[in-house]
Amino acid sequence: MNYSISEENYLKAIYLLQSDGNLVTTNALALELETSASSVTDMLKKLKQKKLLHYQPYRGFKLSMDGRKVALDIVRRHRLWEYFLSEKLKFKWDEVHELAEELEHVNNKKLTDRLDEYLGHPKFDPHGDPIPDSFGKMVKTPLIKLSQLTENKTAEVYNVGNQSTEILHLLKHHKIQIGTRLEVKRIFPFDHSMEIKVKSLSPITISEQLAENIYVKIL
Amino acid sequence: MNYSISEENYLKAIYLLQSDGNLVTTNALALELETSASSVTDMLKKLKQKKLLHYQPYRGFKLSMDGRKVALDIVRRHRLWEYFLSEKLKFKWDEVHELAEELEHVNNKKLTDRLDEYLGHPKFDPHGDPIPDSFGKMVKTPLIKLSQLTENKTAEVYNVGNQSTEILHLLKHHKIQIGTRLEVKRIFPFDHSMEIKVKSLSPITISEQLAENIYVKIL
DNA sequence: AATTATTTTTAGGTTTGTCTAAAATAATAT
């Protein structure tokens, strides 16, 4: 019923990695959590024993129903705190993740629900990710990657598929954030880089790698 | 520069126990932290090595200047979160301590300062304890124990010298809280119990033990 | 001052979460 900070970090990371339902690998999780593969294996055994995980040695793993429920609650707390930090304490959207990474581990249902209420039951965190409600339900928006757009399409930025400070700094430099409207001007076949126009600024060119990590809604 | 949750809990407990500057004993700290005396000794060695403590084996201990500084910062975070929970999330004053006990360990100067600012730089937490500012400074009010009052004196409750849920529940039952005005009607020499009148309610009798733990300002 | 009681420390273990290096298994290439 109550999990350690480490267990919680593992559960959340597995949830995020498996998003589309496929199995997660030991190495992928080790990379995500910046730890060794052997540490991951140790934890997998423990989480399996607690029935939070479906895990066959060497074959990969994914969360059980129970594990998913726990993970969704951690994600809920994480994103609510991010919203609080951004909305109430005026932190920039690239500063909130690191702090929420700690606040998420204060596990108290009444606190979470009161915070949710105080914030007005927000549906999205500052990065555009949906916030699960107390039943684990959340809205899903039909988002596509910026890299999937064709020339002359206009779209609004809704989400970023990667929370590293590196990408957030790059986005800041390009003056791209959640809610930004942009127009695809050209796509260069050689490296699939894109020329885009953000608001009334002069056009900029972004890499395919970056476009792969920006989720938008077509306007 | 960065301490574990356990180290922080020890530092804060030592700070609170030594309040008036005298040495703290191993057993007193073990009692406060609900742990064994041998565990306390282990931690004392570590904190001494980190120069946060003045400690002579068998003789007792107290915080060094550095240790006091760290402890004050933890106390600051604890009391700011208590204020937040009480003021913004509408928690009752007997519910906030337990939650703040966890939130206090999220150690980030910018977060603490932003929270302080967001709350309007409050001077007292919901239990009437002063909140240190970012330099560790706090106001000190000239409070006396309710048990020190004489008959027919009127006073206002400012603080409770004990954060146990037991005392908070008893106070709730007697309808006594921070800010309550009360009048001492009679003091019974046999057991030093006190008859007091709270607002316009009919008089009640409280034990000496309780009166020892209620701090008031004479009106 | 000697004995007894209390307090504190030490000795030796346990659990959790981590690590490196070696062994086992699976995937890929020849």
Place this chain on the structure above:
DNA sequence: ATATTATTTTAGACAAACCTAAAAATAATT
């Protein structure tokens, strides 16, 4: 099909924070 490479697990260790039981130091009594 075998050999090579990559991935994953196991083996064995370590640090942090806790424990109980025994020993040592201090304090209180007689």
